[in-house]
Amino acid sequence: MHPLIGRLLGIGRLSNPPRQGEARRTPLPDTMEGIRFEIEKMKQYVNHFSGDPTVIHAARNLISVCPDKDWACEQKTIFEWLKAHTRYVLDPRYKEVLVTPIRLLNDILSGRMGMEDCDGLATLLATMLSAVGHPTRFRFGGTKGVGIHHVWVRAYNGRRWVDMDLAEKLPYGKHRHFDLYEEETI
Numbered sequence: 001m002h003p004l005i006g007r008l009l010g011i012g013r014l015s016n017p018p019r020q021g022e023a024r025r026t027p028l029p030d031t032m033e034g035i036r037f038e039i040e041k042m043k044q045y046v047n048h049f050s051g052d053p054t055v056i057h058a059a060r061n062l063i064s065v066c067p068d069k070d071w072a073c074e075q076k077t078i079f080e081w082l083k084a085h086t087r088y089v090l091d092p093r094y095k096e097v098l099v100t101p102i103r104l105l106n107d108i109l110s111g112r113m114g115m116e117d118c119d120g121l122a123t124l125l126a127t128m129l130s131a132v133g134h135p136t137r138f139r140f141g142g143t144k145g146v147g148i149h150h151v152w153v154r155a156y157n158g159r160r161w162v163d164m165d166l167a168e169k170l171p172y173g174k175h176r177h178f179d180l181y182e183e184e185t186i
Contacts, residue, residue, distance in 0.1 A: 035148065038096060038098065038119060039138065039184055041098055042098065042119055042122070042123045042126075042138060042151075043138070043184065043186050045098070045100060045101055045123050045127065046101070046123060046126045046127045046130055046136070046186050047130075047186065049100060049101045049102050049127045050127045050128075050130035050131040051131070052102055052131075054102060054105060054106070054109075055101065055102065055105060055127055055128060055131045056131045056132070058105060058109065058128065059078060059128045059129075059131040059132045060131075060132060062077050062078050062081055062128075063077055063078065063132055065077060069158075071134065071156075071157045071158040072157040072158070072159075072162070074132060074134070075129060075134060075155050075157055075162060075164065075172070076172045078125070078128050078129060078132075079125065079164045079166070079172055080172070082108075082114075082121075082124065082125055082128070082166055083166055083169060085108045085113065085114055086104070086108070086113065086114040086115070086116070086121055086124070086166050087113050087114070087115045088115075088116070088117065088118065088121065088166070088167040088168075088169075089115045089116065089117060090117060091117050097117075097120075098119060098120055098123065099116055099120050101123050101124040101127040101128070104116060104120065104121075104124045105124065105128070117167070118150055118151050118152065118165075118166075118167035119151050121166040121167050122138060122151045122152055122153050122165075122166070122167075124166075125153045125164060125166055126138065126153045126155075126186055129153070129155050130186065134155045134156065134157075135155065135156040135185075136153055136154065136155045136156075136186045137153070137154045137155075137161070137183050137184060137185050137186060138151050138152075138153065138154075138183065138184045138186065139151065139152055139153070139154045139163065139175070139181065139182070139183050140180075140181065140182040140183070140184070141175070141176060141178030141180065141181055142178055142179065142180040142181075142182075143178060143179050143180065144179045144180065147180070148180060148182060150167070150176065150178070152164060152165035152166070152167065152168070152175055153165070153166075154183065163175040
C-alpha cells in the first residue's frame with residue numbers, strides 16, 4: 001500500500017466506519033493516488049459491511065431459492081435483485097461520494113430505489129456477495145488516453161470469474177468493452 005494511502009486510511013483498517021445512513025464525502029486528488037484511495041475505501045467497506053447482520057440476512061434470504069452449493073444461482077439471484085432495485089446516478093459535480101453499502105441496502109429494504117454511481121453500486125454488490133462467502137474482485141475499465149473510468153464486480157462461481165455490472169444493467173457474465181482493464185482482489 002502506498003504510504004499516503006495508508007495515512008489517509010488509518011493504516012489499512014476502517015477506523016471510525018461511517019454510521020448507518022452516513023456517506024463519506026472526501027475530496028480526492030485527480031491523480032492515481034486519488035484513484036487508489038477510492039479503491040482502498042471500497043475494499044474496506046466490503047470487508048467491514050459484509051459482516052453486518054442486515055447484509056447477511058438480506059443476502060441469505062435472497063439465495064434461499066437456490067439449490068445447495070449452486071454458486072452461480074446465488075450470484076445471479078443477488079445480482080438480478082440488485083439490478084431491479086438500483087439505479088445509476090452521477091456523483092455531485094466536482095465531488096466523489098461513496099455511500100456505505102448498508103445505506104443503499106436500507107434504502108432498498110425501505111421500498112426506495114438504491115441510487116449511486118458505479119463505485120457505490122459495485123461496492124454494494126461485492127458486499128452482498130462477500131456476505132455469503134463468494135470471492136470477489138473489482139474490475140476497472142478505461143480508455144487509452146483517458147485512463148480508468150468505470151468499475152464493476154467479478155465473482156468466482158466455482159468454475160470461472162464472472163462479470164456483473166449494476167451500473168450498465170448488463171446480463172450476468174457481460175461487461176462493456178474497454179481498451180484498458182485492471183483488477184483488484186477484495
